[in-house]
Amino acid sequence: MFRKVLIANRGEIALRIVCACKELGIKTVAVYSEADRYSLHVRFADEAICIGPAKSTQSYLNIPAIISAAEITNADAVHPGYGFLSENAEFAEVCETCGLKFIGPRPEIIRLMGLKDKAREAMRKVGVPVLPGSEGVVRSVDEAREIARQIGYPVLLKAAAGGGGRGMRLVHGPEELPDLFHQAQQEAEAAFSCPDLYLEKYIAAPRHIEFQVLADEYGNVMVLGERECSIQRRHQKLVEEAPSPAVCPEVRRQMSQLVARAMQEVGYTSAGTVEFLMDESGKLYFIEVNARIQVEHPVTECVTGVDIVKAQIRLAAGERLSEVLPQEIQLRGHAIECRINAEHPETFAPSPGRITGLSLPGGIGVRVDTAVYQDWVIPPHYDSLVAKVIAYGDDRDEAIRRMQRALEMFVIEGVHTTIPLHQRILSHPDFLAGRLDTGFLARLLQPTTLRPAPSPA
Ligand code: ADP
Numbered sequence: 001m002f003r004k005v006l007i008a009n010r011g012e013i014a015l016r017i018v019c020a021c022k023e024l025g026i027k028t029v030a031v032y033s034e035a036d037r038y039s040l041h042v043r044f045a046d047e048a049i050c051i052g053p054a055k056s057t058q059s060y061l062n063i064p065a066i067i068s069a070a071e072i073t074n075a076d077a078v079h080p081g082y083g084f085l086s087e088n089a090e091f092a093e094v095c096e097t098c099g100l101k102f103i104g105p106r107p108e109i110i111r112l113m114g115l116k117d118k119a120r121e122a123m124r125k126v127g128v129p130v131l132p133g134s135e136g137v138v139r140s141v142d143e144a145r146e147i148a149r150q151i152g153y154p155v156l157l158k159a160a161a162g163g164g165g166r167g168m169r170l171v172h173g174p175e176e177l178p179d180l181f182h183q184a185q186q187e188a189e190a191a192f193s194c195p196d197l198y199l200e201k202y203i204a205a206p207r208h209i210e211f212q213v214l215a216d217e218y219g220n221v222m223v224l225g226e227r228e229c230s231i232q233r234r235h236q237k238l239v240e241e242a243p244s245p246a247v248c249p250e251v252r253r254q255m256s257q258l259v260a261r262a263m264q265e266v267g268y269t270s271a272g273t274v275e276f277l278m279d280e281s282g283k284l285y286f287i288e289v290n291a292r293i294q295v296e297h298p299v300t301e302c303v304t305g306v307d308i309v310k311a312q313i314r315l316a317a318g319e320r321l322s323e324v325l326p327q328e329i330q331l332r333g334h335a336i337e338c339r340i341n342a343e344h345p346e347t348f349a350p351s352p353g354r355i356t357g358l359s360l361p362g363g364i365g366v367r368v369d370t371a372v373y374q375d376w377v378i379p380p381h382y383d384s385l386v387a388k389v390i391a392y393g394d395d396r397d398e399a400i401r402r403m404q405r406a407l408e409m410f411v412i413e414g415v416h417t418t419i420p421l422h423q424r425i426l427s428h429p430d431f432l433a434g435r436l437d438t439g440f441l442a443r444l445l446q447p448t449t450l451r452p453a454p455s456p457a
């Protein structure tokens with residue numbers, strides 16, 4: 001087992017990894033930017049090293065500074081968390097070259113999954129259903145028009161290197177293609193330094209359903225059931241739950257087998273997520289693999305009893321899946337996660353600043369993953385996630401009621417948060433009935449139109 005792990009991240013996920021290491025008896029090294037000096041991950045790690053100014057390109061994305069920190073502290077492994085360098089194949093390679101174990105998939109796998117058109121091809125080849133679309137990157141507007149004509153509009157232009165919900169354009173007809181193609185290329189170049197686009201059939205009002213995978217370094221793969229993440233704003237998840245109200249035990253069994261076999265065939269290792277869209281008829285289509293720990297992993301932990309981060313670390317240290325997991329994964333109960341962001345609940349304007357009052361919810365069936373505390377100043381430089389509230393219960397109804405009371409008991413003053421929005425979501429009849437799709441939130445946020453007055457009898 002590792003002696004010391006460097007955590008190349010910040011915020012709640014850095015703290016989450018500190019927790020896992022403490023329970024495994026592993027020492028931790030936190031790295032932090034000048035803006036994060038007073039962060040909890042710095043306080044609770046065994047050692048902490050400042051790696052640069054607030055700007056993430058100079059700190060949390062600064063590979064030489066992070067590697068130096070690992071060398072100075074004599075760390076033997078690096079956990080990248082999510083975001084930042086977690087899906088950077090070059091970083092994974094540099095770690096290995098420097099004798100540091102990268103806690104994640106091998107660099108070739110990260111590279112393959114990061115090129116979403118290539119990942120799509122790889123999955124199609126091993127028998128996973130993908131959406132009709134381009135084979136690989138689309139080089140020109142003419143090529144895009146021809147493929148779109150074959151598969152039928154609407155189509156979605158997607159950045160091959162995309163992530164975080166960015167770099168997508170919905171195209172309704174051929175006349176819109178030239179403008180949107182160039183816009184998407186420019187956005188992809190600006191966000192991911194790669195203008196490559198691919199094309200997929202657009203599914204109206206799908207459900208987003210994803211499968212959690214754990215794989216060891218000996219070819220064994222286990223699927224820990226699915227999560228539903230259909231409550232999204234601009235393709236970014238806000239609420240996630242496990243299991244999905246739309247997946248029956250038979251579909252779960254079939255899909256878990258399919259996903260396990262596919263990941264085995266591509267030689268996947270570590271934790272990862274295979275994302276799908278479900279169309280109206282209930283058919284599932286692959287969209288991408290996230291080759292890292294995900295924000296929403298706690299809902300799976302609640303219903304499986306597996307500590308996914310600890311498992312990930314033990315697998316990286318060379319343990320076998322059979323040593324790390326029970327023989328069979330039993331799903332128990334239901335869990336829901338709300339991502340609480342420091343944003344205005346109606347305009348979504350970021351709301352950094354000092355937290356002047358704080359009281360976190362707790363009690364039976366409530367877990368809060370956060371790194372905030374009273375009087376901490378939320379820096380303006382990073383993602384606006386301030387806390388993940390996870391509620392779990394014997395069934396979906398109990399989980400919902402627990403979430404409702406947890407949100408009510410979550411006091412955070414001095415900054416705006418999305419708590420009021422979550423309260424609206426959690427009381428909506430469609431949410432209560434499990435009628436979810438990726439258009440749910442846009443409908444909720446639409447300015448309410450007055451119904452026509454009933455005609456006199
Ligand atoms: P999940 O799939 O678990 O919801 P996301 O795709 O939202 O995770 O990404 C996790 C985190 O990483 C988020 O904080 C998101 O903002 C960030 N992120 C993901 N991809 C990128 C990217 N290409 N550039 C910048 N940030 C990203």
Ligand code: ADP
Binds near residue numbers: 163164203236
């Ligand atoms: P990212 O890498 O940014 O996470 P994904 O490919 O995972 O991108 O897609 C993110 C979200 O965008 C999906 O959860 C879904 O809401 C929407 N989306 C992606 N592809 C399609 C599609 N072909 N049809 C409809 N919606 C899609």
Ligand code: MG
Binds near residue numbers: 275
């Ligand atoms: Mg995705």
